[in-house]
Amino acid sequence: MAASFDPVREDLFTFGLWTVGNPGRDPFGDAVRPVQDPNHLVRKLAEIGAYGVNLHDNDLVPFGASASEQARIVGEFKKTLADTGMKVPMATTNLFTHPVFKDGAFTSNDPKVRAFALQKTMRAMDLGAELGAKIFVFWGGREGCEADACRDPRTAWQRMRESMDFLCGYAKDQDYGMRFALEAKPNEPRGDLYLPTTGHMLHFISTLEHHEMVGVNPEVAHEVMAGLSFAHNVAQAMACDKLFHIDLNGQKIGRYDQDLRFGSEDQKGAFLLVRLLEGTLGGKRYEGPRHFDAHAYRSEDEAGVWEFAKGCMRTYKILHARAKAFDQDAEVRQLIAEQKDAALDPLLAGGFSRQKADALKAASIDVDAAAKRGLGYERLDQLLVEHLLGVRS
Numbered sequence: 599m600a601a602s603f604d605p606v607r608e609d610l611f612t613f614g615l616w617t618v619g620n621p622g623r624d625p626f627g628d629a630v631r632p633v634q635d636p637n638h639l640v641r642k643l644a645e646i647g648a649y650g651v652n653l654h655d656n657d658l659v660p661f662g663a664s665a666s667e668q669a670r671i672v673g674e675f676k677k678t679l680a681d682t683g684m685k686v687p688m689a690t691t692n693l694f695t696h697p698v699f700k701d702g703a704f705t706s707n708d709p710k711v712r713a714f715a716l717q718k719t720m721r722a723m724d725l726g727a728e729l730g731a732k733i734f735v736f737w738g739g740r741e742g743c744e745a746d747a748c749r750d751p752r753t754a755w756q757r758m759r760e761s762m763d764f765l766c767g768y769a770k771d772q773d774y775g776m777r778f779a780l781e782a783k784p785n786e787p788r789g790d791l792y793l794p795t796t797g798h799m800l801h802f803i804s805t806l807e808h809h810e811m812v813g814v815n816p817e818v819a820h821e822v823m824a825g826l827s828f829a830h831n832v833a834q835a836m837a838c839d840k841l842f843h844i845d846l847n848g849q850k851i852g853r854y855d856q857d858l859r860f861g862s863e864d865q866k867g868a869f870l871l872v873r874l875l876e877g878t879l880g881g882k883r884y885e886g887p888r889h890f891d892a893h894a895y896r897s898e899d900e901a902g903v904w905e906f907a908k909g910c911m912r913t914y915k916i917l918h919a920r921a922k923a924f925d926q927d928a929e930v931r932q933l934i935a936e937q938k939d940a941a942l943d944p945l946l947a948g949g950f951s952r953q954k955a956d957a958l959k960a961a962s963i964d965v966d967a968a969a970k971r972g973l974g975y976e977r978l979d980q981l982l983v984e985h986l987l988g989v990r991s
């Protein structure tokens with residue numbers, strides 16, 4: 599029987615309200631789709647097999663809403679979640695749309711703006727906690743500059759640290775059981791954004807007071823914009839148990855942030871990513887939500903939006919099946935089987951000792967033979983391509 603690629607709850611697929619609700623505005627043109635009621639979006643997502651929905655404070659509660667308005671909106675939304683069984687695993691704050699954030703939020707030179715950013719984030723954390731979110735994402739869309747002389751970049755870095763330390767303290771004090779996931783981006787909307795890649799974030803986290811509760815939320819498009827291998831970034835985060843969340847989408851290299859349907863570009867990169875996340879190559883699997891931070895083409899009406907959403911999930915599952923087949927292929931396994939050397943392996947494992955250093959210095963190694971040996975990677979990569987194209991199973 600052919601495998602079904604229809605999404606089910608257990609796949610843990612999630613979408614942001616801002617993704618399927620994206621009206622298609624861009625810097626050159628107005629909205630092409632009407633703004634949708636969040637409750638409608640949740641019901642539709644439930645219908646097509648998603649596990650949950652993520653949101654910014656203002657995706658649900660408009661900026662400046664009164665307390666009673668907020669209570670009414672959140673009450674109705676919670677009822678929709680209960681009716682549909684949909685979860686809110688992640689929440690975040692919008693620190694980029696309002697003009698007050700034009701020169702940053704946590705890194706602004708104006709203490710009033712920095713204070714407002716903290717206030718808004720604490721309130722967004724309260725909202726996230728009320729909806730059950732255990733992951734809180736930080737995307738510093740306006741934390742950057744064009745006129746670089748406006749602040750010492752070390753000051754920006756320090757302000758980011760102080761803000762994260764403060765907000766970790768808040769989450770702990772409130773007993774929210776939340777973990778933070780930091781999302782990097784090299785540029786756009788600012789000329790340069792501080793902490794531009796996942797690698798920068800990983801180091802930044804190691805300097806935080808509560809580093810154990812802070813990880814990363816890498817996004818395909820953002821690392822590809824920086825010309826990096828997304829799978830390598832994700833692998834490093836996984837290797838240090840810091841992959842707390844992930845933003846899946848598609849992106850052409852060298853472009854603005856496109857946020858395209860997952861797997862619609864660079865299918866090989868997408869294959870290698872799913873292979874890594876699902877652990878078909880061995881090692882630990884990523885257990886968190888598979889979140890799509892993408893939106894439908896501007897050419898689409900609402901029906902096209904749901905085609906887009908189904909496409910993201912379907913392609914993920916197809917790539918998972920392809921990756922499984924690839925990693926179970928006997929020829930592939932043979933090509934990537936670990937090489938053993940009874941004499942050298944013990945010297946290479948377990949760290950330094952003077953004895954090992956002496957033995958390594960004295961070891962006789964046939965360098966020419968090792969240099970001459972062909973590695974079979976042409977065959978290996980062709981097998982990958984054939985699995986990916988579906989002609990080998």
Ligand code: GLT
Pocket residue numbers: 616654690691735736737781817845891
């Ligand atoms: C915005 C951005 C995304 C972030 C979202 C979370 S908002 O759409 O482009 O990459 O993940 O703040």
Ligand code: MN
Pocket residue numbers: 737781817845891
């Ligand atoms: Mn994102």
Ligand code: MN
Pocket residue numbers: 817819820855856857891
């Ligand atoms: Mn993006």
